Amino acid sequence: RYTIETDISLKYIFLKLSIISLIQNETPIMPWNELDAFWMPFTSNREFKSAPRMLTSAQGMHFTSDDGRKILDGTAGLWCVNAGHGREEIAKAAYDQLKELDFASAFQMGHPRPFQLAERLIQHTPEGLDHVFFTNSGSESVETALKIAVAYHRLNGNGSKTKFIGREKGYHGTNLGGISVGGLGSNRKDFNCLIPGVDHLQHTWIKGSEFTKGQPAKGAELADELESLIALHSADNIAAVIVEPVVGAGGVFIPPQGYLERLREITRQHDILLIFDEVITGFGRIGKPFAANRFQVTPDLLTTAKGLTNGAIPMGAVFAHNKIHQAFMNGPESSIELFHGYTYSGHPVASAVALATLDIYQHEGLFEQALALEHCWQEGLHSLSDLKAVKDIRNIGLIGAVELHPGDQPGQRGKQVFLDCYWQQNTLVRGIGDTLALSPPLIINEQQIHQLVEALRTAISKIPT
Numbered sequence: 166r167y168t169i170e171t172d173i174s175l176k177y178i179f180l181k182l183s184i185i186s187l188i189q190n191e192t193p194i195m196p197w198n199e200l201d202a203f204w205m206p207f208t209s210n211r212e213f214k215s216a217p218r219m220l221t222s223a224q225g226m227h228f229t230s231d232d233g234r235k236i237l238d239g240t241a242g243l244w245c246v247n248a249g250h251g252r253e254e255i256a257k258a259a260y261d262q263l264k265e266l267d268f269a270s271a272f273q274m275g276h277p278r279p280f281q282l283a284e285r286l287i288q289h290t291p292e293g294l295d296h297v298f299f300t301n302s303g304s305e306s307v308e309t310a311l312k313i314a315v316a317y318h319r320l321n322g323n324g325s326k327t328k329f330i331g332r333e334k335g336y337h338g339t340n341l342g343g344i345s346v347g348g349l350g351s352n353r354k355d356f357n358c359l360i361p362g363v364d365h366l367q368h369t370w371i372k373g374s375e376f377t378k379g380q381p382a383k384g385a386e387l388a389d390e391l392e393s394l395i396a397l398h399s400a401d402n403i404a405a406v407i408v409e410p411v412v413g414a415g416g417v418f419i420p421p422q423g424y425l426e427r428l429r430e431i432t433r434q435h436d437i438l439l440i441f442d443e444v445i446t447g448f449g450r451i452g453k454p455f456a457a458n459r460f461q462v463t464p465d466l467l468t469t470a471k472g473l474t475n476g477a478i479p480m481g482a483v484f485a486h487n488k489i490h491q492a493f494m495n496g497p498e499s500s501i502e503l504f505h506g507y508t509y510s511g512h513p514v515a516s517a518v519a520l521a522t523l524d525i526y527q528h529e530g531l532f533e534q535a536l537a538l539e540h541c542w543q544e545g546l547h548s549l550s551d552l553k554a555v556k557d558i559r560n561i562g563l564i565g566a567v568e569l570h571p572g573d574q575p576g577q578r579g580k581q582v583f584l585d586c587y588w589q590q591n592t593l594v595r596g597i598g599d600t601l602a603l604s605p606p607l608i609i610n611e612q613q614i615h616q617l618v619e620a621l622r623t624a625i626s627k628i629p630t
């Protein structure tokens with residue numbers, strides 16, 4: 166007789182058998198031709214599923230695809246695997262932590278790892294950024310920073326300071342705050358419920374700066390537009406300015422010399438907080454722990470994620486300046502200072518993985534290595550300037566962009582080259598509109614840089630001019 170109980174026990178047996186077969190590496194439960202259920206993020210789902218690009222394992226600088234090819238990773242996964250793939254130390258740290266303490270909440274309870282991690286992290290941040298709020302992603306870090314900015318002003322008796330200034334081409338994740346301060350129309354257009362009171366600075370690319378190596382010499386004055394926006398909205402109403410020190414997902418744009426310094430000066434004059442979104446530029450991407458260190462400009466809040474755990478497990482962080490943290494610590498001792506947090510804020514396993522990642526960065530000197538490779542990287546990328554299809558090349562640290570002249574349908578060239586690189590050159594690059602964005606793991610060597618550049622050369626040469 167069929168009962169609810171038999172149904173439950175049958176399901177239980179099926180689940181158990183499935184798990185056993187997975188562990189024993191038998192026939193996969195999900196064959197590759199069953200791809201419909203997973204709604205993929207930021208992907209042309211139907212197109213992808215007609216010719217899937219499936220990565221099945223990774224080690225060091227390479228992925229392996231399901232058809233057995235070794236693919237050179239020119240993207241550090243998605244700007245995150247800075248120490249390279251398949252790090253034993255990270256796997257061990259996760260495993261050991263899972264056995265010791267898999268989860269404990271950080272709401273009203275403590276466990277050692279996030280405390281240890283925060284202490285370690287602040288040794289790398291510019292002076293004053295001495296407090297860390299943990300999140301699970303870059304998007305959550307951005308929302309957290311925006312909320313802290315508003316609450317900080319309110320605590321200081323400036324409750325009207327609630328507006329934000331972002332920047333064109335800025336990418337600050339995909340939550341509502343992030344797309345509101347972000348400057349990418351495609352990410353905003355379908356969501357007509359953005360947070361109010363946001364304005365944007367213009368982006369920092371100026372005509373004439375094509376093929377600049379490193380920071381463009383001209384363009385610091387673009388920051389003065391902030392004065393006009395302040396005049397328009399009034400400093401009394403503005404909580405913070407948020408920018409990526411180096412724009413990543415918007416197409417890789419390097420700040421002109423003096424630009425970030427000028428933003429800092431103006432925000433300070435008007436008691437407006439400056440937020441650096443360093444989700445990409447954190448953890449050695451431009452040869453220092455953070456872009457703030459490299460450009461010697463200290464923001465009030467700094468958001469990060471990605472390289473924090475080498476991409477191995479989700480985790481993000483917001484660094485807050487002492488003056489901000491202190492403003493929250495003034496009320497009665499028994500009060501909760503910030504009504505904000507996530508179930509997994511300071512997750513023990515993520516924290517253990519981040520600690521292991523920091524060990525690798527430090528022991529292998531990967532930030533210094535990125536700086537030492539910058540010249541080779543720069544010259545390699547700029548050697549592509551002889552190709553007719555190339556419109557501009559930009560670089561700093563181990564980040565770079567090769568922008569192509571648009572074809573009849575603007576915005577398609579990047580994808581064309583990305584697909585050719587993947588299928589024909591066994592190389593992973595990222596296509597953003599007509600631009601190829603590049604950000605290899607920091608363990609890359611000179612020969613692999615050369616290989617990456619040659620793969621690009623071959624693929625770009627196929628573009629009709």
Ligand code: PLP
Nearest residue numbers: 302303304336337338442444445
């Ligand atoms: N901020 C910046 C500058 C980013 O580049 C990204 C992701 O690429 C984010 C925020 C969002 O991070 P996540 O995808 O982890 O939410």
